[in-house]
Amino acid sequence: MKIKSVMVVGAGQMGAGIAQVHAQAGFDVVLHDLDDDSLNRGMAGIRKNVSRQVEKGRLTAEEMEAVIARITPSTALEQAAGADIIIEAIVENMTSKTALFAELDHLAPPHTILASNTSSLPITEIAAATKRPEKVVGMHFMNPVPVMKLVEIIRGLATDDDVYETVAELAGRLQKTAVEVNDFPGFVSNRVLMPMINEAIYTVYEGVASPEAVDEVMKLGMNHPMGPLTLADFIGLDTCLFIMETLHEGFGDDKYRPCPLLRKYVKAGWLGKKAGRGFYIYES
């Protein structure tokens, strides 16, 4: 199937990035969120990102306006009726995602692919909330979406080969590389990345070193572009905790136990960069 129209649900840091890369690749995109404030924040982030490309001389001001004009912000989920693919990027919570997928299943035409950008939750379980599990797939973009080349594509138990091919081809049209993985908690990316971040948080919790020192060790010693605590703040500490909980529960293995300091920060509302405070303090 050739994708022509795209809907992205959730206009947070990932949803906005996903809408941006599709608009830049020439697709018409509906960007949905629950309220106008979230949509305005998402659209402002997109404008800021695309205008950086104008400053760097890669796009003209007219091209920038054309990219932004291809994105229609909307609070009406009924727009699902016009989409060939819907990419969900709402909060990393199974109850919220299954409720949304059940609703999308009612609103979208039978041919529409329902994709989830989940970081860790089982695609098979999300698919079971619909009557079209064969058309449900994981399409896991990396943050920041406009920069990172990978899309991890996750096959649920029932995902059709055609659906996998269509989504892999779509990733190619976005200039990204698709990597196929099977449906296990955390897939590959977060099964490997998140325990490293959780362990870095333990080193701070146990007083082994300050956040700055931990980050410096990993940047200078391992050539990571960001230290793990800066990266955790960048991802969002709520999302990091959700992912660790999914790994812990999914494998039943205590090696995935979320660090108590991570829980404490999330309870305090210190969610990282998006909240202005996490392991570091950010100016708005």
Ligand SMILES: CC(=O)CC(=O)SCCNC(=O)CCNC(=O)[C@H](O)C(C)(C)COP(=O)(O)OP(=O)(O)OC[C@H]1O[C@@H](n2cnc3c(N)ncnc32)[C@H](O)[C@@H]1OP(=O)(O)O
């Ligand atoms: C949790 C999950 O489920 C999965 C995940 O996503 S895990 C997170 C995966 N992501 C990472 O690991 C990111 C690690 N960090 C990095 O790769 C780099 O620090 C970075 C790309 C974010 C920034 O790179 P940098 O060299 O330090 O900064 P900088 O020179 O300012 O930026 C490099 C480019 O990225 C762009 N960029 C930086 N931050 C950006 C953002 N938030 N949004 C969009 N573009 C951004 C810049 O405009 C610049 O673009 P050009 O090369 O086209 O000029």
Ligand SMILES: NC(=O)C1=CN([C@@H]2O[C@H](COP(=O)(O)OP(=O)(O)OC[C@H]3O[C@@H](n4cnc5c(N)ncnc54)[C@H](OP(=O)(O)O)[C@@H]3O)[C@@H](O)[C@H]2O)C=CC1
């Ligand atoms: N952060 C990251 O680095 C990565 C995250 N992901 C995954 O992407 C998803 C989104 O993460 P991220 O963008 O960071 O999160 P954010 O918190 O930045 O954004 C989530 C957005 O979804 C909105 N939302 C919540 N529930 C609904 C709903 N039922 N319908 C429509 N919109 C809704 C939120 O609105 P409000 O604020 O009003 O609640 C918010 O605007 C998660 O599944 C996450 O695991 C994947 C790769 C990387």
